[in-house]
Amino acid sequence: GLRRTNTARGPIASRDVAAFLTRLQMPELRYLELDGLPMGIRGIRAIATNPAFANLTRLGLGGCGVSDDAVRELFASRQLENLVVLDLSGNKAGGGVMKLASPKIFPRLAVCFLANNRLPKGVAMRLIRRSGIVV
Numbered sequence: 001g002l003r004r005t006n007t008a009r010g011p012i013a014s015r016d017v018a019a020f021l022t023r024l025q026m027p028e029l030r031y032l033e034l035d036g037l038p039m040g041i042r043g044i045r046a047i048a049t050n051p052a053f054a055n056l057t058r059l060g061l062g063g064c065g066v067s068d069d070a071v072r073e074l075f076a077s078r079q080l081e082n083l084v085v086l087d088l089s090g091n092k093a094g095g096g097v098m099k100l101a102s103p104k105i106f107p108r109l110a111v112c113f114l115a116n117n118r119l120p121k122g123v124a125m126r127l128i129r130r131s132g133i134v135v
Contacts, residue, residue, distance in 0.1 A: 014040035014065075021046035029053065033060035035087070044070040048077035058085040062113070068096030075099045080106065087113045094118040100133060101126045 017037050029052065037043075039061060047053055059080070066074075071093045074080070083106045088097070097114060099105050106112075111132045119127070124135045 012037060014038040014043055018042035018046050022050065024050065025052050027052050028055060030055055031058040032056055033058075034064060035060050035062040037064055039064040039066055039070060041067070041070045041073060044073045048073050048079060051079060054079045055082060056080060057082055057108075059083055060087040061091065062087045063090040066091035066093055068092075068094050071096040072099070075105050082108060084108050085111045088117065089113040090116040092118060095120055095123050097127065098123050101130055103130065 017034070017039060021043055032047075032053070034043075043064075044061075044066060047059070066088060071088070086106065086109060093114070094117065097117065097119065100109075100112060100114075109132060112134065114124075114127065114133065114135045117135075119135060127133045127135055
């Protein structure tokens with residue numbers, strides 16, 4: 001994982017994270033933890049569209065500033081269909097995570113952490129009906 005690499009003494013820009021993820025070629029990678037790195041829409045798009053991430057089973061994006069627009073990019077991905085664990089806790093996601101209520105989104109997903117986001121109450125109530133989602 002790359003967590004804890006973004007510090008006040010050496011801040012990392014979201015464009016640099018996106019550039020890194022776009023160029024990363026590790027097709028056997030199963031677990032990627034990016035907690036605390038500034039993702040932005042370009043970083044999420046890089047994960048969602050890079051075939052090198054097709055074998056990921058665990059993706060950690062806690063505290064990455066992930067917005068609703070970025071969440072929609074993530075959920076539209078055909079590359080991430082093997083995800084079993086997804087951590088989106090501590091982000092800026094709101095009603096956009098509602099798509100996770102459908103088992104068609106990440107069909108193998110067993111655990112998803114959504115705590116400390118901007119989830120409307122009705123959305124949270126619908127999401128917890130899907131097994132493994134923690135709000």
